[in-house]
Amino acid sequence: MEGKVQKMDQHNPGIKCMVNTCHYYSQGDHCNAQKIEVQSRNAQSSKETDCATFVPHNQSMS
Numbered sequence: 001m002e003g004k005v006q007k008m009d010q011h012n013p014g015i016k017c018m019v020n021t022c023h024y025y026s027q028g029d030h031c032n033a034q035k036i037e038v039q040s041r042n043a044q045s046s047k048e049t050d051c052a053t054f055v056p057h058n059q060s061m062s
Contacts, residue, residue, distance in 0.1 A: 004053055006034040023055040 007023065011030030019025055024033040037052040 004055060005036075008032050008034055012036075019051075019054065021056055023057055024053065
């Protein structure tokens, strides 16, 4: 499976991810994405943000 960014063999230090349905999720609530993108511009709270790097385990990015 391919995602939007490279999936590393080790976790990305400093990024905690609890979304265990994501392609980049690693046990221990780690993220194995080489980089992440968080959106929305002009957000006023965390509820208004979105991890644009998220790819479901079962979805391939073509």
